[in-house]
Amino acid sequence: MNPSKSGAAIVASYADTPLRKKVLRRIRNRPTTRGAAILLGILVLLAVLAPVIAPQNPHDLASLSVMDNRLAPGSESINGMTYWLGTDAQGRDMLSAILYGLRTSLLVGLSSTVGALAIGVAAGLVAAQFGGVIDAAIMRVVDFMLGFPSILIALVLLASIGRGVDKVIIAIILVQWAQYARLMRAAALVERRKEYIEAAVNFGLPTRHIMLAHLLPNSIGSVLVVSTISIAGAITLEATLSFLGVGVPVTQPSLGLLIANGFEFLLSGEYWIAVFPGIALVLLIISLNLVGDRLRRSFNVRGS
Amino acid sequence: MTAYVLQRLIQSILVLLAVSIVVFLAVYGIGDPIELLVPPQVSAAERAAMIRRLGLDLPVLQQYLVFLGNALKGDLGRSFVHGVPAVDLILARLPATFELVLLAMSLAAVVGIPLGLLAGLNPESRPSRAIMAGTVLGFSLPSFWKGMMLVLLFSVALGWLPTAGRGETVSVLGIQTSLLTLDGLKHLVLPALNLAIPNMALMIKLVAAGTSEAMTQDYVKYARAKGVRPKRVVGRHVLRNILIPVVTVAGMEFGSLVAFSTITETVFAWPGMGKLLIDSIYQLDRPVIVAYVMLATLLFVAVNFLVDILYAALDPRVKLTGEMV
Numbered sequence: 298m299n300p301s302k303s304g305a306a307i308v309a310s311y312a313d314t315p316l317r318k319k320v321l322r323r324i325r326n327r328p329t330t331r332g333a334a335i336l337l338g339i340l341v342l343l344a345v346l347a348p349v350i351a352p353q354n355p356h357d358l359a360s361l362s363v364m365d366n367r368l369a370p371g372s373e374s375i376n377g378m379t380y381w382l383g384t385d386a387q388g389r390d391m392l393s394a395i396l397y398g399l400r401t402s403l404l405v406g407l408s409s410t411v412g413a414l415a416i417g418v419a420a421g422l423v424a425a426q427f428g429g430v431i432d433a434a435i436m437r438v439v440d441f442m443l444g445f446p447s448i449l450i451a452l453v454l455l456a457s458i459g460r461g462v463d464k465v466i467i468a469i470i471l472v473q474w475a476q477y478a479r480l481m482r483a484a485a486l487v488e489r490r491k492e493y494i495e496a497a498v499n500f501g502l503p504t505r506h507i508m509l510a511h512l513l514p515n516s517i518g519s520v521l522v523v524s525t526i527s528i529a530g531a532i533t534l535e536a537t538l539s540f541l542g543v544g545v546p547v548t549q550p551s552l553g554l555l556i557a558n559g560f561e562f563l564l565s566g567e568y569w570i571a572v573f574p575g576i577a578l579v580l581l582i583i584s585l586n587l588v589g590d591r592l593r594r595s596f597n598v599r600g601s
Numbered sequence: 602m603t604a605y606v607l608q609r610l611i612q613s614i615l616v617l618l619a620v621s622i623v624v625f626l627a628v629y630g631i632g633d634p635i636e637l638l639v640p641p642q643v644s645a646a647e648r649a650a651m652i653r654r655l656g657l658d659l660p661v662l663q664q665y666l667v668f669l670g671n672a673l674k675g676d677l678g679r680s681f682v683h684g685v686p687a688v689d690l691i692l693a694r695l696p697a698t699f700e701l702v703l704l705a706m707s708l709a710a711v712v713g714i715p716l717g718l719l720a721g722l723n724p725e726s727r728p729s730r731a732i733m734a735g736t737v738l739g740f741s742l743p744s745f746w747k748g749m750m751l752v753l754l755f756s757v758a759l760g761w762l763p764t765a766g767r768g769e770t771v772s773v774l775g776i777q778t779s780l781l782t783l784d785g786l787k788h789l790v791l792p793a794l795n796l797a798i799p800n801m802a803l804m805i806k807l808v809a810a811g812t813s814e815a816m817t818q819d820y821v822k823y824a825r826a827k828g829v830r831p832k833r834v835v836g837r838h839v840l841r842n843i844l845i846p847v848v849t850v851a852g853m854e855f856g857s858l859v860a861f862s863t864i865t866e867t868v869f870a871w872p873g874m875g876k877l878l879i880d881s882i883y884q885l886d887r888p889v890i891v892a893y894v895m896l897a898t899l900l901f902v903a904v905n906f907l908v909d910i911l912y913a914a915l916d917p918r919v920k921l922t923g924e925m926v
Binding site for chain 1: 616619624627628737738741742743744745746749750752753756757764856857860861863864867868878879882883885890894897901905
């Protein structure tokens with residue numbers, strides 16, 4: 298790794314080679330990464346297909362039977378259905394709840410990452426392009442945000458705006474945009490010194506065009522690569538907030554909230570209510586981390 | 602040096618001021634606490650009296666200035682729920698959180714430094730790879746999940762340790778502590794371990810990176826050439842040189858340990874500041890939330906300030922230019 302060379306520069310130099318093939322080959326050649334990528338694919342597929350494959354709609358209270366509450370894995374319901382992973386305190390099939398929970402967790406993780414990326418990339422680009430007071434102001438805010446533990450910022454924000462899927466997404470965007478802004482600014486500053494930008498400036502192209510058509514596509518690579526791992530971070534944060542009871546609402550439980558619901562029954566030996574969603578969450582986070590880390594190394598990008 | 606200290610001091614005060622504005626607006630500016638505090642059957646006159654008593658009828662800016670004026674006198678408002686000063690409520694919970702954080706930091710150092718050395722000295726060996734893989738898990742797994750697994754393993758399956766609470770405490774100089782009773786220590790082990798894991802991982806990474814870098818340095822080659830025993834090279838030369846950054850980062854992590862203790866304290870029902878924060882969020886006890894954030898920020902800022910100054914004092918190579926990074 299050559300520290301004097303930025304991630305974006307390396308990404309750019311890769312552009313001459315069939316990049317996609319190269320990265321795909323690297324992922325395929327590592328058994329751990331290949332396993333993680335396959336697992337991640339399965340989890341995403343399960344989440345997307347949840348309404349089709351789940352034995353029960355866990356959001357539909359009418360389909361639940363309180364008589365079936367806290368049944369052990371493999372028990373049968375009154376109407377002959379098998380609860381492969383048991384049921385929770387409301388008599389909800391855990392397998393269905395986990396499939397839907399996976400959906401909520403992924404939805405929050407992906408949309409908050411996209412939102413944070415958009416804001417962070419815009420802020421970093423503006424800071425790098427205009428410099429001076431604008432740059433200083435944006436970077437002071439970034440330093441300020443990064444100076445506080447993310448969990449604390451999100452907790453306090455949610456304490457004032459209340460819980461909800463949209464609100465959790467807002468909280469995670471607020472926590473995560475700053476790191477993207479810092480990365481984007483660094484990448485764009487390197488790119489701006491290059492001759493093609495100078496040529497574009499001398500050519501009299503409008504600043505907006507230079508920023509959007511030249512600077513943005515050439516410096517966003519490293520930020521995008523880092524964002525893969527950040528999805529795992531966003532999912533972890535969402536799960537933590539939901540576990541603490543300030544995240545998603547009870548009507549749309551994510552994996553974190555399912556674990557919180559099961560936690561009180563853990564001590565009485567009804568482990569499945571908390572442990573199975575816990576396993577799903579950890580598989581999701583680990584597979585995202587492994588794939589993201591391999592991507593980062595393949596593109597030779599230094600993390601934030 | 603004096604100029605640098607002064608500059609950092611002014612920066613710290615500006616950060617505190619900015620936090621006070623942001624938090625005050627976020628917590629008081631959005632929503633109406635009175636809806637939640639006053640039961641619907643209360644008469645309009647009583648309601649108005651309550652709003653006046655809590656100062657909620659004033660414009661937000663005026664409320665903030667009153668808040669700021671009081672804050673400078675050490676008064677961060679009264680808890681809506683408990684009716685006592687919020688600062689007192691938090692300070693009463695401070696010792697419980699501090700002993701948790703202190704034990705977690707010690708655990709992280711005692712376990713992390715030797716493992717980091719091991720991994721840094723033979724980076725290609727099997728145990729080192731296992732240690733480094735473990736650090737990835739230590740970083741990426743959610744804290745509440747690790748806590749739950751610890752409870753499941755050590756309390757439910759093995760029955761060795763209690764699951765919740767602080768256990769027996771003794772009073773030392775008027776402060777209740779669990780560190781000096783056997784029952785208290787038993788209660789403390791799991792939460793402290795859970796809080797320590799990410800920090801342990803960080804410590805291992807730092808020490809391993811520092812060690813493998815230091816081993817290639819000239820002073821190590823020279824010591825070896827001189828015939829110094831390998832153990833002494835590591836203990837006397839390598840360790841000394843990597844400890845300064847390790848101590849600095851450990852100090853800076855103090856703040857995030859306090860913040861992350863909210864999760865650990867919730868999992869283990871540990872009666873510290875973090876649990877108080879979560880409870881206050883449930884009860885919409887705004888003064889306590891604001892007071893917690895202000896005190897936590899004061900703590901972060903104070904610790905970072907001290908670490909910066911100590912770092913500069915310890916390492917003569919650091920130039921005191923006052924450039925904030």
